[in-house]
Amino acid sequence: MPTRRVREVVWEPPSPHYLMEKARKGWTLVALEWEREMDAEEARSLGLVCDVPFGLRVATNSLTLEENPEERVILMEMLGLLVKDDVRFSMVAQALNDKGFKTREGKPWTQSAVFEMLPRLVDVAPNILPTEEWEALKQRL
Numbered sequence: 358m359p360t361r362r363v364r365e366v367v368w369e370p371p372s373p374h375y376l377m378e379k380a381r382k383g384w385t386l387v388a389l390e391w392e393r394e395m396d397a398e399e400a401r402s403l404g405l406v407c408d409v410p411f412g413l414r415v416a417t418n419s420l421t422l423e424e425n426p427e428e429r430v431i432l433m434e435m436l437g438l439l440v441k442d443d444v445r446f447s448m449v450a451q452a453l454n455d456k457g458f459k460t461r462e463g464k465p466w467t468q469s470a471v472f473e474m475l476p477r478l479v480d481v482a483p484n485i486l487p488t489e490e491w492e493a494l495k496q497r498l
Contacts, residue, residue, distance in 0.1 A: 411477050431458050432481055446471040
């Protein structure tokens with residue numbers, strides 16, 4: 358006879374009453390699945406690669422990457438400052454810090470951290486900037 362499985366997303370542990378009600382209806386508990394976010398050090402200790410490009414994150418299916426909206430805002434802010442205002446890296450870092458943005462490690466932005474983002478900015482700029490602004494930025498970088 359075929360088996361039906363149902364995955365329920367929960368916000369708190371199920372009550373004993375809930376479990377008994379499901380069992381009364383013929384369901385059998387076959388697994389519990391737990392999750393929590395890991396910091397980079399813990400992930401490295403488990404042998405997991407943590408080199409997800411800035412602006413992306415691992416999707417809930419754990420197989421693909423998806424846009425990270427908070428980091429995307431930071432990338433757009435950097436691009437706007439570099440393309441439209443043509444400011445120094447130190448000024449970009451200051452502007453990001455003034456707006457309360459932090460690096461992935463939770464630290465304030467520095468001139469070096471902004472500079473290290475250049476390869477990533479080159480990757481995402483064609484998708485964010487209009488063509489003429491992207492061409493102008495490529496010439497300067």
